[in-house]
Amino acid sequence: xxxxxxxxxxxxxxxxxxxxxxxxxxxxxxxSFMAPxxxxxxxxxxxxxxxxxxNYRQLLAQTxxxxxxxxxxxxxxxxxxxxxVFNVSxxxxxxxxxxxxxxxxxxxxxxxxxxxxxxxMIPLFLLLKSMGLVNTYLGVLLPPAANIFGIFLxxxxxxxxxxxxxxxxxxxxxxxxxxxxxxxxxxxGPILVTLAIFTFLGSWNDFLWPLIVLTDDSRHTLPxxxxxxxxxxxxxSELMMAGGVITVLPVLALFxxxxxxxxxxxxAGSIKG
Amino acid sequence: xxxxxxxxLFVTPALMMLAVFFFxxxxxxxxxxxxxxxxxxxxxxxxxxxxxxxxxxxxxxxPLFWKALGNTLFFVIAGVPLSIAVSLAAALLxxxxxxxxxxxxxxxxxxxxxxxxxxVAVIWNYLLHxxxxxxxxxxxxxxxxxxxxxxxxDWAMPAIILFAVWKNFGFNMxxxxxxxxxxxxxxxxxxxxxGATAPQQLRFVTLPALAPTLVLVSTLTxxxxxxxxxxxxxxxxxxxxQSTTSVLYFMYDEGFKWWNLGSASAVAFLxxxxxxxxxxxxxFALRRWSEP
Numbered sequence: 001x002x003x004x005x006x007x008x009x010x011x012x013x014x015x016x017x018x019x020x021x022x023x024x025x026x027x028x029x030x031x032s033f034m035a036p037x038x039x040x041x042x043x044x045x046x047x048x049x050x051x052x053x054x055n056y057r058q059l060l061a062q063t064x065x066x067x068x069x070x071x072x073x074x075x076x077x078x079x080x081x082x083x084x085v086f087n088v089s090x091x092x093x094x095x096x097x098x099x100x101x102x103x104x105x106x107x108x109x110x111x112x113x114x115x116x117x118x119x120x121m122i123p124l125f126l127l128l129k130s131m132g133l134v135n136t137y138l139g140v141l142l143p144p145a146a147n148i149f150g151i152f153l154x155x156x157x158x159x160x161x162x163x164x165x166x167x168x169x170x171x172x173x174x175x176x177x178x179x180x181x182x183x184x185x186x187x188x189g190p191i192l193v194t195l196a197i198f199t200f201l202g203s204w205n206d207f208l209w210p211l212i213v214l215t216d217d218s219r220h221t222l223p224x225x226x227x228x229x230x231x232x233x234x235x236x237s238e239l240m241m242a243g244g245v246i247t248v249l250p251v252l253a254l255f256x257x258x259x260x261x262x263x264x265x266x267x268a269g270s271i272k273g
Numbered sequence: 274x275x276x277x278x279x280x281x282l283f284v285t286p287a288l289m290m291l292a293v294f295f296f297x298x299x300x301x302x303x304x305x306x307x308x309x310x311x312x313x314x315x316x317x318x319x320x321x322x323x324x325x326x327x328x329x330x331x332x333x334x335x336p337l338f339w340k341a342l343g344n345t346l347f348f349v350i351a352g353v354p355l356s357i358a359v360s361l362a363a364a365l366l367x368x369x370x371x372x373x374x375x376x377x378x379x380x381x382x383x384x385x386x387x388x389x390x391x392x393v394a395v396i397w398n399y400l401l402h403x404x405x406x407x408x409x410x411x412x413x414x415x416x417x418x419x420x421x422x423x424x425x426x427d428w429a430m431p432a433i434i435l436f437a438v439w440k441n442f443g444f445n446m447x448x449x450x451x452x453x454x455x456x457x458x459x460x461x462x463x464x465x466x467x468g469a470t471a472p473q474q475l476r477f478v479t480l481p482a483l484a485p486t487l488v489l490v491s492t493l494t495x496x497x498x499x500x501x502x503x504x505x506x507x508x509x510x511x512x513x514x515q516s517t518t519s520v521l522y523f524m525y526d527e528g529f530k531w532w533n534l535g536s537a538s539a540v541a542f543l544x545x546x547x548x549x550x551x552x553x554x555x556x557f558a559l560r561r562w563s564e565p
Binding site: 003006007010011013014017018020021022024025027028031039040041042043044085086087089090092093094097098099100102105109112114115116117118119120121122123124125126127142143144145146148151170175176177180201204205207208212222223224226227230237240241243244247248251252255256259262263266267 | 275276277278279280281282283284286287288290291293294295296297298299301302305363366367369371372373378380381382383384385387388389390391392393395396397398399400404405406407410413439443444447448451496499500502503506507521524525528529534537538541542544545548549552
């Protein structure tokens, strides 16, 4: 095979793969602008005959998706802030502050990564029930606030902070808290972005836990509201697609803007073995 | 020893949260799985009784549990290799020196990973529609009769596997791509000098260098695929004829539909033991591989 024909073959294969990967998403956007019933014909139409915003209007007026959007935005933002509060200082301490039992504790946490979250789910539900947190936003937010993977992510990054930098600040008389706040945090910048985008996307896309905790449908997040919608409106594919668009588009846009940080976190996590 | 005190101060909030919301519930799950905690106990704790291994014994005699286990194993055994093969193929293509616009392709192929599962499952429900679905339309062009993807017990799980591969392959692709980029160029040069062809290079240079990554990726992917839930919940509600009821789906119904929380905890523990066993075998293989 000549180099030229190989180049054509490789690029054409990638183009085909990209069409398969993005095709369903593009088609979702297209169908969301179709008139009711238009998508249900054979062969399925690729583009709307007369693009309309009717589905979005109906979505906001007659379903709980608008409310779901606000709930998701609120919960994902709060989850991100909580993750930063709990995991960053812990990750830094595991990397840079010597304290008795540190290594053993960290190994214990890494071992616990093997336990799937579902094992804790049922007792967690009973615990939240006894605390009166079922059907509250806090019930969704508190359990995943401290996250072993998040601590691990920050620790790996913090290991690269030079000890001399910290020692110099200590000699200058900086206390540990001020040292963390004014010297460590700025250095950790990139990994904070990584942790933030991981948490935001994870929280936005999470399904099972909000489904269990949020029983009242005015508190439903987008995925839960959309799943309920599909069970009620099986026939309205155009409406459903509009619901899909407002669920997927925000996270997709966020990823495209911050993908460098996202991929970095993904790779850091995959070499933990 | 100020740093030591600060160290404890900095880790304590996270550790307390993990203790209360993770470690304690995991231990409680073990205890709960040995009781008959049900809707009556939910109302009054007096109704709770210790039943020892009763839940586990009962599960082993429940046909739907075995069915769910079989479905989950099918999803894992067919889905994981397929998923990894697609990821690897995509990574090899992306890694090729002749690719134009590598970053754009990488972003495009990765996009399904960050999408919301429930939303894209809804799209696939329509793509898989027997009469109006794009997939059957494409199959029709090459003369294949329409398949009732989500309505036929034989096809529902394969359809979910196809969907899962589409959704997930980008994740492992990025890991493979990083591993490919870390293979030293000298290895390829040396093999070229000895006259190796491209397939031989793949077989004798690339794949052996990827072996540890391959084991790691299959470990992570398997652990994830054992936790199948949202796909059947949205696409098939576990049907038709319970052909897509997974272990986790079974646990969800047992726990939050029938409120048999003791029995559901036993299901969760059995699933955990299964994942742990498979992970241990693979980590052992990884260690054997990494040793010089």
